[in-house]
Amino acid sequence: MTVNSLATTSAAFLFTLSPVCSTSQVPMYMPQIVSLLQYKRYSEILNRPATTEAEHKLQVALQESGQREEETKRQMIGLQAASVLQIRYCDQVRGQLAAQEEKAGRKKGTRLVGDSLPHMLTGDVFVAQVITHKNAMEAEAREKEMRAKRRAECSEELAHWKREEIERKERNKATRANFEAQKAEWDAERDLAKLEKQRPWWNKPKMGAIEKPVLRPERVQPEVYDSEQEDDDGEEEDG
Template sequence: MLAPSKETSTKSYLPIAPSTPVKILANALQRMSTQLSDNGDEEHSVNSSSSTQEDLETIIKQLAETSLSKLVSSTPMNSQTDLRHATAHTISPIKKSRTSITNIHPTTTNEVLLLAALHEAEAANAALKKRVIALQASNILNEMYCAKIRSQLAHQESKKQAGNNGGKILGDGLPRLLSGDVFYERVVQFEEAQTRAAAEKRTRTEERKRHAEALADWKKLEDARKAENKARREHYHEALKIWESEKARAKEEKWKLTEKKPTLGKLIAAIPRPKVIVTEECESDGECFDLDDIGSCASDEY
């Protein structure tokens, strides 16, 4: 139910008793709103900004002592962080007054002022009630959203814990009937998984060893290829230099040079680098690549 109207009160009352974090934030917003209304002129703008900063620091300190302390800290949130949504509360329906204000005919100045104030109060109450209904509807949707997100987060946490149980059959610490069929099946599945994991690990080790040996042989062949290509280039540049000098001498002495211009010829092509096999272990944590001598397979570097 909505709280009773208190027109003469200087403090607002929420229709629903909020939790501690909500109460802290609501009181802070009300206090800041009052300060802004009191300091409406430009002379108090500096004081207002400094007081607002102090209010924000106070809010953070107070929230750090509640159940939502992870909201204002660098600690990652988990599925245990919960904001209690007070949604199971009834709001009274909007009813029309039996006596219409339009039927009242004021006769004095005071009655005119009082009737105008009554019009404003009723309009304000109606607007506030609609706003409360909208806020409660938003609160219900937020509760549904948070509940779904928490369940998904809890599922992710359980999967992570199940994947990092350190080789344990049951990592939840709960008692089990050791002679039961369910536990026996779990043991059999666990042993099969351990055997399969060990075999896959041996295969990966052998594959890495084979790849390392193939990579070493490939590096030797690549070094020999680069050295041969380098020697061919040096021989070509020397022959080209001699040919150009002979051509210049023939031009000066006015005789025809019959020797053809030397050509570099085709160099030895690059040898394909041994391929890296991406194993299941690498796929779980990201692809594994051998970054040794990246770019060494380019044929025109040396």
């Protein structure tokens, strides 16, 4: 297939200077079924002792042909796997591009008088546009305020969780240290009792209960954050 023939397909946008849109999509690649690799496909023929020089050459040719076929299959499997990953990548990029286009469209729609043309500011149509614009801006402001409030709540919950985690780890550390001290004392008592051919006068100590980590507060989905906000840094795993 030549470039000229591609210009008449859905991939024509790849050969123009126009910006790529989220709706642009290259022709879909359909993976083909590849049969399993059969290393012992002709083993019976190849393992049979050759009685003539011609049979030996045929066996060698058959073996080389089988090796080429298996290598071709491996390459085909690799190419198809790469194509599937590239399709997945393109889908993600198109999704991000669509989100950017939608965001840009919302910004353009916030200006009532932006075409450098005269407008009748008291006309019914323009007044209706002003009311609609005002309602939309108020709704956006309320939504932004709710997002900020939710983010503040999540930040407070996360800060409280971090403090609780630090205290929990300290308590677990103290529990382990106390157990190790008691165990060392018991080991010394046990060794002494063995020398004196007696039994330790107290039972082997057991470690106290270790507090399990509390579930980390759920993050608010990225789309509810303002574009200029950044997510909090990740917290290290509990050891």
